[in-house]
Amino acid sequence: MEYIIGSVLFALILIGTAFFWRKKQYKEVDVLEEQKLDIQHRPVLEEMTKVKQLNMNGQTEELFEKWRDSWTYIVDEKLAEVDSLLFDAEEHIDKFRFNKSKKVREAIEEELKIAEEQMNVILQELEDLMGSDEKNREEMEYIQQVFKESRSRLMAERHSFGKSAEALERKIYAVEPKLDEYQSLTGEGNYLQARELVLALVQEINDIQSIIERLPSLNDEVQYSLPSQRSELKDGFNEMSDKGFPLSHLGFEKADPELESQIGLAQKHLLRLELDEADDIRQSVQDTLDQFYDQLEDELEARSKLNEKLAPLSEKLKETVKRNEELTREVDYVRQGYQLDQTNLDLPKDHEKQLERITREFHLMTDRRKEGETAFTILAVEAEKLETELAEIEEQQKNSSSQLQKxxxxxxxxxxxQDKCFKKLKELVKLVSQKNLPKIPDYWHMELKEVNNQLEQIDRLLTERPMNMKLISQHSSSAERMTEAFEENTSDMMNAAESAERVIQYGNRYRSKNEVVFIGLNEAEMLFRRGQYQEALEQAAETIEKVEPGVLKKIDDLKEQHV
Structure with a gap:
C-alpha cells in the first residue's frame, strides 16, 4: 500500500515539474515572438521613402533598390522562417520535447540577430545618405564664400603675393571645376561621392586661405628683407675690413654664398607655394644674419673698449710696478725693526714676477693690435683679464702696506x-700707603710684583730687534687685564679694611657688656692687625649680629648720612 502511495506521489511531482517547465518555455517563445514583431514593425519603409526627396538617380537609386530588396528579404524570408520555427518550438513544448524546443529557440535567436543586423545596416546607410546631403549643402556654402573672397583678394592685392601670385591664382581657379563637379554629382544622385569631394574641397580651400594669410609677409621677407639684410651685412663687413677690423675669424666669406643659395631656395619654395619649407629656411637664414650682425657689433664695441683701456692700462701697469718697488723697500726697512710673516716677506717678490709676466703680455697684446690680425673681441678680453689681475695686485699691495703701517x-x-699701567700701579701704591693700614697683605704684594714683571717683560720685548709685535701685543693685553684686576682687588681690600674698622668701632659699645662680643671682637681685631681685612669684617659682623640683628645695614645707613 505504501509503495503504491509513494509511486503516485512521485508521478504527481514529475507531472507538476513538467507542466512548470512547459509554462516557462512558452514564455521564452513569447519573448522571441515579441522580438520578431519589433523588427517587423520598425518604420524602415517610411525611412526609405525620405530618400525620394533627393534626386532618385545614379547612386541614390541604386542604394534605394538595394535597401528595398534587403528589407523585402528580411520580412518575406527571414521573418517568415522565424514564424515557422516559432510554430515548431510550441509544438515541441506541447509534447514536452524541451531539448528539441531549446534547439529551435536558439536557431530563432540567431535568425533574429541576423535580421536585426541587416536592418540596422539599412537604417545607418539611410542616415549617412540623408546626412551627407545636409552636410554637403552647409559646407559648400562655406567653400563658395571662401572661394569668392580668395579670388577677390588675389585681384585686389596681387602685388603683395609677388611672383607667387600666378601659382596662387592657378590653385584658386583649380577649385572652380570641382564646384561644378559637385553640382553634377548631386544632380545625378551621387551624394556619397559628392561628400568625398566636399571633404577634399574643405581641405583645399582651407589651404588656400592659409596661403593668402601667410604669403604676403613671407614673400616680403624672402624676396626683399633677407636679400637686403645680406647685402647690408656684406657691405658692413667690407667697410669694417677696410677700416682695419680683423674679421676673418667670423667666417662670413665662406657663409655668404650659402646664405645666397638658401635665400634662392626659399624663393623657389614660395613659387611652388611651399610655405612651410620656405619659412623654415627664412628662419634659419635670419638667425645666421642676426648672429653675424651681433658679431660685428661686438667687434665695434670691443675696439672702442680696447682703445679706452690701453692707455689707462699702461699707466696702471707702471703705477703698480712702481708701487711694488716702494713696497719692496718698505718691507726691507720694516723687517729690520719688526718680525714679518712669510706672506708679507714674499709678496713683493711674487708680485714682481707676476708684473713681469703682465708686462710681457701687455706688450704682446699691443703688438698684435698694431699688426691688425687679431680680433678686437679677443684683445678686449685679454685687456680685461690684465686689468683684473692688476686690480687684485693693487688690493694686495694696499693690504700689505696697511699691515706694515699697523x-x-x-x-x-x-x-x-705700558705707560698707563705703570702710572696706575704708582697711583694704587700711593693710595694704599695713605690709608695707614696696619699691614699690607702678602697677596697684594705678590699681585703687584706679577703686574710689574709683565710690564718689564714687555719692556724687554720692545728692545729686541726685530720686534715680535704679535707676541708683544699678547703680553700687552695680559698686562692690561692684570692691571685692571689688581686695581679692583686693591679697591676691595681698602673697602674691606674700612668696613671692618667701622664695624669693630660700632661693636665696642657691647664689648664690656657681653663676653661673646668681647671675644669675637678681639679675634676680629687680631685678624685686622694681620692684614686679613675681609676675614676681620666677616668676624666682627657675625659677632655683632648676634646681639643686634641687621647691624650692617644700620652701619651703612649711618655712613651714608655722614657722607
Missing amino acids: LRSDEITVREL
Whole structure:
C-alpha cells in the first residue's frame, strides 16, 4: 500500500515539474515572438521613402533598390522562417520535447540577430545618405564664400603675393571645376561621392586661405628683407675690413654664398607655394644674419673698449710696478725693526714676477693690435683679464702696506698702554700707603710684583730687534687685564679694611657688656692687625649680629648720612 502511495506521489511531482517547465518555455517563445514583431514593425519603409526627396538617380537609386530588396528579404524570408520555427518550438513544448524546443529557440535567436543586423545596416546607410546631403549643402556654402573672397583678394592685392601670385591664382581657379563637379554629382544622385569631394574641397580651400594669410609677409621677407639684410651685412663687413677690423675669424666669406643659395631656395619654395619649407629656411637664414650682425657689433664695441683701456692700462701697469718697488723697500726697512710673516716677506717678490709676466703680455697684446690680425673681441678680453689681475695686485699691495703701517701703530699703542699701567700701579701704591693700614697683605704684594714683571717683560720685548709685535701685543693685553684686576682687588681690600674698622668701632659699645662680643671682637681685631681685612669684617659682623640683628645695614645707613 505504501509503495503504491509513494509511486503516485512521485508521478504527481514529475507531472507538476513538467507542466512548470512547459509554462516557462512558452514564455521564452513569447519573448522571441515579441522580438520578431519589433523588427517587423520598425518604420524602415517610411525611412526609405525620405530618400525620394533627393534626386532618385545614379547612386541614390541604386542604394534605394538595394535597401528595398534587403528589407523585402528580411520580412518575406527571414521573418517568415522565424514564424515557422516559432510554430515548431510550441509544438515541441506541447509534447514536452524541451531539448528539441531549446534547439529551435536558439536557431530563432540567431535568425533574429541576423535580421536585426541587416536592418540596422539599412537604417545607418539611410542616415549617412540623408546626412551627407545636409552636410554637403552647409559646407559648400562655406567653400563658395571662401572661394569668392580668395579670388577677390588675389585681384585686389596681387602685388603683395609677388611672383607667387600666378601659382596662387592657378590653385584658386583649380577649385572652380570641382564646384561644378559637385553640382553634377548631386544632380545625378551621387551624394556619397559628392561628400568625398566636399571633404577634399574643405581641405583645399582651407589651404588656400592659409596661403593668402601667410604669403604676403613671407614673400616680403624672402624676396626683399633677407636679400637686403645680406647685402647690408656684406657691405658692413667690407667697410669694417677696410677700416682695419680683423674679421676673418667670423667666417662670413665662406657663409655668404650659402646664405645666397638658401635665400634662392626659399624663393623657389614660395613659387611652388611651399610655405612651410620656405619659412623654415627664412628662419634659419635670419638667425645666421642676426648672429653675424651681433658679431660685428661686438667687434665695434670691443675696439672702442680696447682703445679706452690701453692707455689707462699702461699707466696702471707702471703705477703698480712702481708701487711694488716702494713696497719692496718698505718691507726691507720694516723687517729690520719688526718680525714679518712669510706672506708679507714674499709678496713683493711674487708680485714682481707676476708684473713681469703682465708686462710681457701687455706688450704682446699691443703688438698684435698694431699688426691688425687679431680680433678686437679677443684683445678686449685679454685687456680685461690684465686689468683684473692688476686690480687684485693693487688690493694686495694696499693690504700689505696697511699691515706694515699697523706694526708701528701697534708699537705706539703698546707703549702708551705700558705707560698707563705703570702710572696706575704708582697711583694704587700711593693710595694704599695713605690709608695707614696696619699691614699690607702678602697677596697684594705678590699681585703687584706679577703686574710689574709683565710690564718689564714687555719692556724687554720692545728692545729686541726685530720686534715680535704679535707676541708683544699678547703680553700687552695680559698686562692690561692684570692691571685692571689688581686695581679692583686693591679697591676691595681698602673697602674691606674700612668696613671692618667701622664695624669693630660700632661693636665696642657691647664689648664690656657681653663676653661673646668681647671675644669675637678681639679675634676680629687680631685678624685686622694681620692684614686679613675681609676675614676681620666677616668676624666682627657675625659677632655683632648676634646681639643686634641687621647691624650692617644700620652701619651703612649711618655712613651714608655722614657722607
